[in-house]
Amino acid sequence: MKLNCVIKNIPRSPDDGKILDKLSRLSVASLAESQGKRNVMDPGIRPVISGTRVAGKAITVQCFDADNLMIHAAVEFCKKGDILVVSTLSETRNGYFGELLARSYMGAGAVGLIIDGGVRDVKDLRKIGFPVWSRYVNVVGTSKKNPGSVNVPIVCGNVKICAGDFVVADDDGVVVIERNDVYETIKKAEERDKREEETRKRIERGELGVDFYGLRKVITSLGIEYLDNIEEIDGGK
16 A cells, blocks of 8 residues: 555545434444444543544544644545544654644534544643543644655554544544444444333333343353352351
């Protein structure tokens, strides 16, 4: 694959808006389970603003270590509903992204940032309400003089992601949904949420998961004993 390049156009569809609307209503947990726990980013990438959920189409950026030149380059090709996903050549903790870049991306219609690296200006990011998931917070900035790429396949949080793939992020983490799998994943996640709503009602009625999940048989098969008190262990010795 050609490196050090900017791909101006990413896969888009007239249905993307409807897809993002549905994804924004589904949790990362439901989507992750619906994909067989695949494409879940490293849990070290955490939200800067808690209580936020975003869904967007990926604009991917591969940065040179400690250099954010390509983040500046990518904003030109960002559109409403996109989410910036940034990786670096190796693990670096610099603050690649701050308030001013956030304002630029907000103006382009971006819904957030996922970065396998550092950010800064956290107070201001929270103030302007730009959702960010990052591995580090670090005041040390970057240079703007080294090459990288925009909208090529990258690995972020140990997950491969291509430009135009869908990303959902909330307090639990970040999940990637490949474009070809998005309809099936949404269907499974919606079905899972319906099942969980029924389970929620059973719990509210006082039923126990150990019963309606059939876990008592599992406990018995593992040889786990129920004793009345601690003194019964080893005959009270």
